[in-house]
Amino acid sequence: METWQIGNVSIHRVVDVLQDIDLTFLLPEATAENLAPMSAWLRPHFVNADGSVPLSIHTFLVRTEDTTLLVDTCIGNDKPRPLPEWDHRQSDFLSRLEAAGAPRHGVDAVLCTHLHVDHVGWNTMRENGRWVPTFPNARYLIGREEWGYWEHEDDPFGAEAKNDSIRPIIESDLVDLVETDHQVTPEVRLVPTPGHTPGHVSVLIVSGGERAIITGDLFHHPVQFARPQWKDIADVDSATAEASRQAFIERFGRDTLVLGTHFASPTSGRIVADGDTFRFDATLQPNSPQSARSTRA
Numbered sequence: 094m095e096t097w098q099i100g101n102v103s104i105h106r107v108v109d110v111l112q113d114i115d116l117t118f119l120l121p122e123a124t125a126e127n128l129a130p131m132s133a134w135l136r137p138h139f140v141n142a143d144g145s146v147p148l149s150i151h152t153f154l155v156r157t158e159d160t161t162l163l164v165d166t167c168i169g170n171d172k173p174r175p176l177p178e179w180d181h182r183q184s185d186f187l188s189r190l191e192a193a194g195a196p197r198h199g200v201d202a203v204l205c206t207h208l209h210v211d212h213v214g215w216n217t218m219r220e221n222g223r224w225v226p227t228f229p230n231a232r233y234l235i236g237r238e239e240w241g242y243w244e245h246e247d248d249p250f251g252a253e254a255k256n257d258s259i260r261p262i263i264e265s266d267l268v269d270l271v272e273t274d275h276q277v278t279p280e281v282r283l284v285p286t287p288g289h290t291p292g293h294v295s296v297l298i299v300s301g302g303e304r305a306i307i308t309g310d311l312f313h314h315p316v317q318f319a320r321p322q323w324k325d326i327a328d329v330d331s332a333t334a335e336a337s338r339q340a341f342i343e344r345f346g347r348d349t350l351v352l353g354t355h356f357a358s359p360t361s362g363r364i365v366a367d368g369d370t371f372r373f374d375a376t377l378q379p380n381s382p383q384s385a386r387s388t389r390a
């Protein structure tokens with residue numbers, strides 16, 4: 094299990110699903126030919142020997158001195174889903190979450206960076222034939238703008254999620270609708286990064302002079318730091334998403350540890366300059382001195 098310490102805040106990655114995918118399914122321009130010039134840093138961790146890429150669906154368990162927070166809740170168990178890897182899963186995710194220090198009754202807050210099917214699944218669990226909140230003592234923080242959009246739209250990757258993973262927590266009165274710059278705790282704040290979805294957020298953690306940012310799906314894969322202009326077919330608004338990616342790289346490319354919401358191991362690293370673009374350097378971890386190449390203002 095990957096863990097990080099950012100000042101007084103600990104972060105654990107708890108994986109729900111790890112799968113290999115054809116990256117062109119998400120990024121049509123990520124062909125073998127277009128990835129080849131970047132193989133020096135993409136391989137072996139971010140592109141497999143056979144050209145597929147690892148995609149991780151995980152929760153970040155974020156613990157401050159007085160708050161236990163989950164960022165994104167993955168696929169979940171028992172749920173009907175269109176992709177075979179996601180359909181009616183039976184994983185031991187909750188046991189592993191508890192082993193990482195967060196029994197489900199001890200979670201204070203649940204935060205979804207956006208409301209796509211792979212970010213809301215463990216919001217609920219099946220009990221006596223009903224979908225009930227998995228974390229009954231938590232406040233679920235849902236973007237007001239995000240829910241305002243999905244309330245009237247269906248997720249193309251899992252339309253059932255709205256009824257089995259979102260509406261039950263609203264009906265249980267566990268949801269706080271929050272703005273895209275909401276301060277969650279003194280150390281944890283949302284950062285608006287719209288485009289992938291209208292109310293999409295990243296999550297900034299600042300403590301003890303250190304900073305980390307959880308990407309959300311603004312970036313599905315590290316190659317997008319080098320090619321932020323490549324269209325991601327999962328983005329609701331491509332132009333806005335590209336602008337958000339460019340702004341993210343400018344803002345967090347210097348002194349902030351980047352935690353990728355779908356990055357398999359290594360999940361974290363820093364954005365560093367690479368010629369006239371950027372790359373993801375996973376050798377730079379918390380407390381690493383800033384790379385001499387990471388000098389872009």
Ligand SMILES: [Zn+2]
Nearest residue numbers: 209211212310
């Ligand atoms: Zn996702």
